[in-house]
Amino acid sequence: MTTQQPPFMDKTPSEGTRTQGLLRFIIPVLALAAGFGLAQHFFHGTAPQPAPAPEKSNLQEPGLVAAPAGKPSAPPSEAPPGMVWVPGGTFRMGTDDPSSMPRERPAHQVQVDGFWVDATEVTNAEFREFVKATGYVTTAEKAPSWEELKDQVPPGTPPPPPEALVPGSMVFAPTNTAVPLNDYTQWWRFIPGANWMHPEGPESSIEGKDQHPVVQVSWDDAQAYARWADKRLPTEAEWEFAARGGLESKKYAWGEDLQPEGRWMANIWQGVFPVRNRADDGFVTTAPVKTFPPNGYGLYDTAGNVWEWCGDWYDENTFARRASSLVQNPRGPEKAYDPDAPYAPKRVVRGGSYLCTDSYCTAYRTTGRMASDPLTGLSHTGFRCVKTPPAH
Numbered sequence: 328m329t330t331q332q333p334p335f336m337d338k339t340p341s342e343g344t345r346t347q348g349l350l351r352f353i354i355p356v357l358a359l360a361a362g363f364g365l366a367q368h369f370f371h372g373t374a375p376q377p378a379p380a381p382e383k384s385n386l387q388e389p390g391l392v393a394a395p396a397g398k399p400s401a402p403p404s405e406a407p408p409g410m411v412w413v414p415g416g417t418f419r420m421g422t423d424d425p426s427s428m429p430r431e432r433p434a435h436q437v438q439v440d441g442f443w444v445d446a447t448e449v450t451n452a453e454f455r456e457f458v459k460a461t462g463y464v465t466t467a468e469k470a471p472s473w474e475e476l477k478d479q480v481p482p483g484t485p486p487p488p489p490e491a492l493v494p495g496s497m498v499f500a501p502t503n504t505a506v507p508l509n510d511y512t513q514w515w516r517f518i519p520g521a522n523w524m525h526p527e528g529p530e531s532s533i534e535g536k537d538q539h540p541v542v543q544v545s546w547d548d549a550q551a552y553a554r555w556a557d558k559r560l561p562t563e564a565e566w567e568f569a570a571r572g573g574l575e576s577k578k579y580a581w582g583e584d585l586q587p588e589g590r591w592m593a594n595i596w597q598g599v600f601p602v603r604n605r606a607d608d609g610f611v612t613t614a615p616v617k618t619f620p621p622n623g624y625g626l627y628d629t630a631g632n633v634w635e636w637c638g639d640w641y642d643e644n645t646f647a648r649r650a651s652s653l654v655q656n657p658r659g660p661e662k663a664y665d666p667d668a669p670y671a672p673k674r675v676v677r678g679g680s681y682l683c684t685d686s687y688c689t690a691y692r693t694t695g696r697m698a699s700d701p702l703t704g705l706s707h708t709g710f711r712c713v714k715t716p717p718a719h
Contacts (some may be wrong), residue, residue, distance in 0.1 A: 400441035403716040407443055410714060411625040413569045415441035417653070419576050420567050421646045422694040430643040431694045434576070436653040437564050444561065444569050445711040447616035447627045448540035448635060449552065451533045454523060457552050466545035467496035467522040467704045475702060479671040495519040496543045496704040498527050499682060501601050508687055514601040523548075526706050538615040540633045540709040546674045546701030549636045549710040558712035560638040563645075563675045563696070564657050565713055570629035570678065571693050572622025578692050580622040580629050585685075593619055593631030595691050596684035604681075612681055612706075629678055630691040633709040634699070637675040641665060641698035665698055673698035680707035 402412040420437040457463060470493055473486045498518040506513040520529030523543045533539070544552075546560075553559050561569070572580050579585065581592050591608035598605040609618075614632055621627050639645075639659025643666070649657070663672035676699045679691035690697060699708065 403441075407714060409445055409447070410443040411446050413442055413444050413565075413624050415439055416568070418568055418571065420564060420649075420694075422576075424578075424694075427692075427694060430646065431696060432646060433650050435646060435649045437568070437649070437657060438653060438655045439562075439564055439568050440656055441716065442561075442565060443714040443716065444565070444624075444626065445558075445713070446621070446625055448633060448709045448711045449549075450538050450616055451523070451541050452537035454541040454544070454552060455537075457555050461551075461555060463548075463551055463555075465523055465543070465548045465704065466702055467543050468494050470494050471702070479700075481670065493519045494522070496521040496526075496706070498706045499601070501603065503602070505599060505602055508600070521706070522704070536613075536615075538617075539613045540616060540628070542613065542633055542706050542709050543704035544636075544709060545704050546636050546699070548704070552710075553712045556712060558714045560636055560710065561713040562656075562658050563637045563639045563677065564654075566635065566637050566677050567693060569624060569626055569713075570622065572624045572626065572629070574623060580626075580693055581620070591619070593628070593679075593691055594681045595631040595679065596682055596687075598684075600682070600684045600687045610681060614681070630693075631679050631683060632681060633678070633707050634676040634680045634690075634697070634705075635678045636699075636708070636710040637677055639675045641673040641675045641696075643698075663698075668698075671700055674701045676708060682707050 400415045406412060415438070417436060417438040419434045421434045422431050423434045424432075472492065477484070477486070495518055498516050498521050500514055500516045502513050518528040521527065521531075521543060523541050524533055525531050526533065526543045549560060570580055571577065574580070574582065577583055579592070581587065586592070594608055594610050594614040596604050597607040604611050608614075614628075616632075617627050619628065619631075622629055637659075640661070640663040642660040642662075642664040644664065645660055659675070663674070665671075665673060676697050677690075677695065679688065679695055683689060683691050683695075689695065699705070
């Protein structure tokens with residue numbers, strides 16, 4: 328059976344209400360993957376601030392140079408445990424689909440060198456091993472400070488009361504009835520005590536979920552794990568190249584049809600969002616890694632399950648600036664730039680999650696890209712790592 332996909336709709340907070348400035352610490356809010364920084368968990372309510380134009384230096388990107396087309400490369404050595412080899416090559420990154428978001432356009436030529444990549448998202452068991460070995464304390468386990476928050480909100484914003492600054496994280500909370508999809512505050516809550524061990528709040532647990540992807544990890548947490556594992560976060564270009572699994576310009580990691588022969592290929596939302604997930608694919612929230620088929624490179628869950636952090640700063644104009652020439656091993660812009668949230672620097676996340684659905688966010692497409700506050704953990708965001716082979 329071929330399932331028809333409706334035109335792409337992205338109603339994340341970056342296209343919805345962009346308000347900030349009014350203290351509302353009782354119910355802190357978050358602009359999910361494309362919106363406010365950590366500070367906006369505590370501030371919400373006034374008209375959006377005008378976005379300053381990016382400085383000229385923002386338009387420069389390491390690797391933005393003409394380069395000869397790369398050739399696929401063979402694995403240089405035996406695979407590190409849990410990793411697969413992705414050969415280098417040239418591909419069309421992004422899309423020219425007019426129904427996609429402007430930040431995904433245009434399609435442009437990018438060349439990447441070969442690299443190792445985790446076959447799966449980092450699991451709870453793997454992250455637990457890291458914490459046990461290092462004593463690491465995640466961002467969500469520490470109370471935020473005003474010093475961290477004040478640069479993310481308009482000048483003159485008063486600080487929240489000290490009692491509002493407590494450890495915790497953002498948790499998805501389904502609504503009882505249908506709600507306007509441009510009001511994300513209806514289904515996201517800041518929950519004190521939520522963290523990677525208690526992803527939905529202090530009464531929740533990851534017991535029995537060792538093989539589920541770890542969530543409620545900030546970009547800083549992911550970076551810390553990657554350093555410990557002698558790996559790194561992928562660049563956005565590496566992520567998309569790997570996610571495509573060798574397929575050129577296909578909508579999904581497995582081809583053009585969302586459900587080939589009626590089969591669910593990824594853990595995404597089915598039903599009325601954000602009221603009820605029917606779980607036709609078998610899962611309401613995260614699924615164990617390797618539940619769904621791998622792509623052509625042997626990678627699992629590059630669509631759905633959880634969003635994945637990339638190393639790059641987010642700039643919505645990155646793809647547009649690359650259109651004129653082949654780009655070699657791009658590492659992203661030097662600074663973040665999002666006109667919808669000019670005070671909050673953000674990092675790229677890719678792949679979509681179990682909350683993505685055809686009526687709200689179809690970012691499980693290979694070109695779907697969003698932004699997220701690096702200081703924030705969420706109940707639908709995790710990561711995987713890559714490793715550069717040693718120089719010959």
